[in-house]
Amino acid sequence: MYRYPRELVMAYKVLMLGWELYPFNSGGLGEACLGLANALSKKGIDLTFVLPRKVDITVDGFRVVFADVDEDILKTLGAYTTSPLWSHIINRDELPPDFVRAAFKYAEKMKKLVKKQKADIIHTHDWMTYPSGVMAKSYLKKPMVAHVHSTEYDRTGGYYPNPYVYKIEKEGLLSSDRVLPVGGFMKEILVKNYGVDEQKIRVVYNGINEDFGKRLPPALTKFKELGFKIVLFLGRITLQKGPEYFVRAAKLVSAYNPKTLFVVAGSGDMDGYMMSEAARLGVMDKFLFTGFLRGNERNQIFQSADIFVMPSVSEPFGIVALEAAISGTPVLVSKQSGVAEVMKNILKADFWDIEEMANKILAVLKFDALPQDLKWESGKEVRNFSWSRAADEVINVYDQLI
Amino acid sequence: MPSVCLYFQVHQPLRIKRFRVFDVGWDPEYFNDRSDTNLNNKKVLGKVAGKSYLPTNNLFLNLLKKYPELKLSFSFSGILLEQLEKDFPQVLDSFKKLVDTDRVEILSETYHHSLAFFYSKSEFEKQVDLHRAKVKEIFGVKPRVFRNTELAYNNELATWADSKGYQAILAEGWDSFLGWRSPNFVYRPKNTNKIKILLKNYKLSDDIAFRFSDKSWRSWPLTADKFAHWVSAINGNGHVVNLFMDYETFGEHQWEAHGIFNFLSSLPREILKHPDNDFATVSEVVQKYPAMDEVDVPSIVTWADTERDLSAWVGNAIQTSAISFLYSLEDRILKVGDAKLIDKWRKLQTSDHFYYMCTKWFSDGDVHKYFNPYESPYDAFISFMNAANDLKLRLEKKSKGRIRKFDLRYA
Numbered sequence: 098m099y100r101y102p103r104e105l106v107m108a109y110k111v112l113m114l115g116w117e118l119y120p121f122n123s124g125g126l127g128e129a130c131l132g133l134a135n136a137l138s139k140k141g142i143d144l145t146f147v148l149p150r151k152v153d154i155t156v157d158g159f160r161v162v163f164a165d166v167d168e169d170i171l172k173t174l175g176a177y178t179t180s181p182l183w184s185h186i187i188n189r190d191e192l193p194p195d196f197v198r199a200a201f202k203y204a205e206k207m208k209k210l211v212k213k214q215k216a217d218i219i220h221t222h223d224w225m226t227y228p229s230g231v232m233a234k235s236y237l238k239k240p241m242v243a244h245v246h247s248t249e250y251d252r253t254g255g256y257y258p259n260p261y262v263y264k265i266e267k268e269g270l271l272s273s274d275r276v277l278p279v280g281g282f283m284k285e286i287l288v289k290n291y292g293v294d295e296q297k298i299r300v301v302y303n304g305i306n307e308d309f310g311k312r313l314p315p316a317l318t319k320f321k322e323l324g325f326k327i328v329l330f331l332g333r334i335t336l337q338k339g340p341e342y343f344v345r346a347a348k349l350v351s352a353y354n355p356k357t358l359f360v361v362a363g364s365g366d367m368d369g370y371m372m373s374e375a376a377r378l379g380v381m382d383k384f385l386f387t388g389f390l391r392g393n394e395r396n397q398i399f400q401s402a403d404i405f406v407m408p409s410v411s412e413p414f415g416i417v418a419l420e421a422a423i424s425g426t427p428v429l430v431s432k433q434s435g436v437a438e439v440m441k442n443i444l445k446a447d448f449w450d451i452e453e454m455a456n457k458i459l460a461v462l463k464f465d466a467l468p469q470d471l472k473w474e475s476g477k478e479v480r481n482f483s484w485s486r487a488a489d490e491v492i493n494v495y496d497q498l499i
Numbered sequence: 500m501p502s503v504c505l506y507f508q509v510h511q512p513l514r515i516k517r518f519r520v521f522d523v524g525w526d527p528e529y530f531n532d533r534s535d536t537n538l539n540n541k542k543v544l545g546k547v548a549g550k551s552y553l554p555t556n557n558l559f560l561n562l563l564k565k566y567p568e569l570k571l572s573f574s575f576s577g578i579l580l581e582q583l584e585k586d587f588p589q590v591l592d593s594f595k596k597l598v599d600t601d602r603v604e605i606l607s608e609t610y611h612h613s614l615a616f617f618y619s620k621s622e623f624e625k626q627v628d629l630h631r632a633k634v635k636e637i638f639g640v641k642p643r644v645f646r647n648t649e650l651a652y653n654n655e656l657a658t659w660a661d662s663k664g665y666q667a668i669l670a671e672g673w674d675s676f677l678g679w680r681s682p683n684f685v686y687r688p689k690n691t692n693k694i695k696i697l698l699k700n701y702k703l704s705d706d707i708a709f710r711f712s713d714k715s716w717r718s719w720p721l722t723a724d725k726f727a728h729w730v731s732a733i734n735g736n737g738h739v740v741n742l743f744m745d746y747e748t749f750g751e752h753q754w755e756a757h758g759i760f761n762f763l764s765s766l767p768r769e770i771l772k773h774p775d776n777d778f779a780t781v782s783e784v785v786q787k788y789p790a791m792d793e794v795d796v797p798s799i800v801t802w803a804d805t806e807r808d809l810s811a812w813v814g815n816a817i818q819t820s821a822i823s824f825l826y827s828l829e830d831r832i833l834k835v836g837d838a839k840l841i842d843k844w845r846k847l848q849t850s851d852h853f854y855y856m857c858t859k860w861f862s863d864g865d866v867h868k869y870f871n872p873y874e875s876p877y878d879a880f881i882s883f884m885n886a887a888n889d890l891k892l893r894l895e896k897k898s899k900g901r902i903r904k905f906d907l908r909y910a
Contacts, residue, residue, distance in 0.1 A: 466815075
């Protein structure tokens, strides 16, 4: 690959607007932002990362500044929540939801903040940062890049997208000079549902942090000793992630292989629903809900699982599948995901095809050779997905704009 | 000299349909996909027959009439002959017409296009006998030269073929055992008495089979006179040029639009322009030329990949586990003796099933090397293992006379 002369790259000053940053994150967005920011700064980009509020964070190689958006507005929820949840938190007819308010508040604060910043380019991450990005763009008169990790369409599975959010997204995307979705599946959504000009879209697949590969003491050893196989769901329990399809596949799997434990690591607005659905289908005793996991606990659960399943209804990328692969866990993902487009040595099924999902889970649990080859091949393949490669692609986009 | 020996492999597998765990115990048919995908065997064979077999047969029939010197050799898998008989009898007739010219020789192989020689000698012999019977029934001939599936060869196979009275056996002319020697001579396999070995000239064969349409190849475009020139250059340096390839090369792998049929129709004329050149069938080569030396091939050599070994079929864990599972059923399935079950078991032995599970080039996305009717090698494995487990379940049912509820459970 062509390497940019360092002195040329050094000249780029990037003002990156984010919502969260690992480890102060509620999902994949914070991890992706950190991975990309690190890789860009290693390549000589002069990067300033703006967060909406102060957190006690230490990073290497780039600056973090805080916009001081009011605590109470931000505290309410994590970065991604689906519309149905909002609808019972706020009064539908009146004020826009808190999150929308927070996004605008962020933009207001940005007005002050941006005066102290010099930048060649403004790089935003998802809708909460678009109003701020547009603000910065109009003040600095510099090109804006919109990195799209998810859209309201993915988060809601296309059912009743929040109209405020949709509007903010659309305006943000149309005012951007380049739009970078994390997968080709998402590119289609941007063109079809948001009317984004295909010419300004560049797909940049996410990378993966190699730390996930380090071996840790196993979790759930008691179950393993008893001969249980572990099928893992890890992610936010929201409509987008397809939790109900997981439960229905679990029902089929446990009918054929009763010694299977279904571990659900995550939280979200559908966890109650997921539990009651498991109970209704008579498989609640096969389920284990761990809540949201991070750090070593999260890696341990990956390493203990016999298969990781991501049945997302609509998944822009699905970095979690790469984390599973690098942890040495066989992976089954829905075909409605960005990762299914690029990873070859993983199993794939349509999210709605419960039988096919169960068929593949059962095969992994029964035929030892299958997980053996999947682990080996996907472990090799996943190493191609580095943040360094993603950063090169992003710098390519900067080159075109500056 | 040299004699040009053209041998074509004619084979299409019976691909396993998408067979889910939920079909185990319920669906006794593994090969009857009727979808629009490439798992539909009838659909694929119809396409291949239309694009390749029929036009190429036609062309060869005319060329045989035009050039009395032209000779050809074919090997048909039993699996293919069975499919043609059932669904495309007119295609079979066109092959018969070629054989009726008496200038087309038919080779011996396993009926099921299997790798049985390396897993069960007795099963291998049964499949060779089944194939001989089928060839006799359809074409009325008795083959005298043997070729094993994927040209998989070692000393032991040569010893076996020698003991069965075959005049010759075919193999890849691979440098690892030839060393400085040329594939353009006839040799004698180690530890044999009478049998001779014919070695594929892989360079010239692959110029046609693989590189013909490759525009980045420095010899592109390949014309018949250019090719004939290369062949004639061997004069004084060899007795025979063995051009071995899949019959689907013509019209299916290399397209009519890229000129493969024009190339083929000019080839005999261009070859025969040189007065020392001629054509020979495999057994004519054996009669015409003496063995120049002995070749020693202790480990298996095939005609596939740069490795020329069996790793495309049994290279990874899913492939080896699938094939051992299948052969582990042998004793019981033969003891129970149910003809239908045995037939299905043998059809699961076709080498293509294991080839589809190959992960070697999968990551590189090399579609040319990697023609696969399944979405992934893992999908191929899952359907295969589910079908094989269905077979095992039926076998247990037959041997016990009843099916227990437990058997239906998967774990």
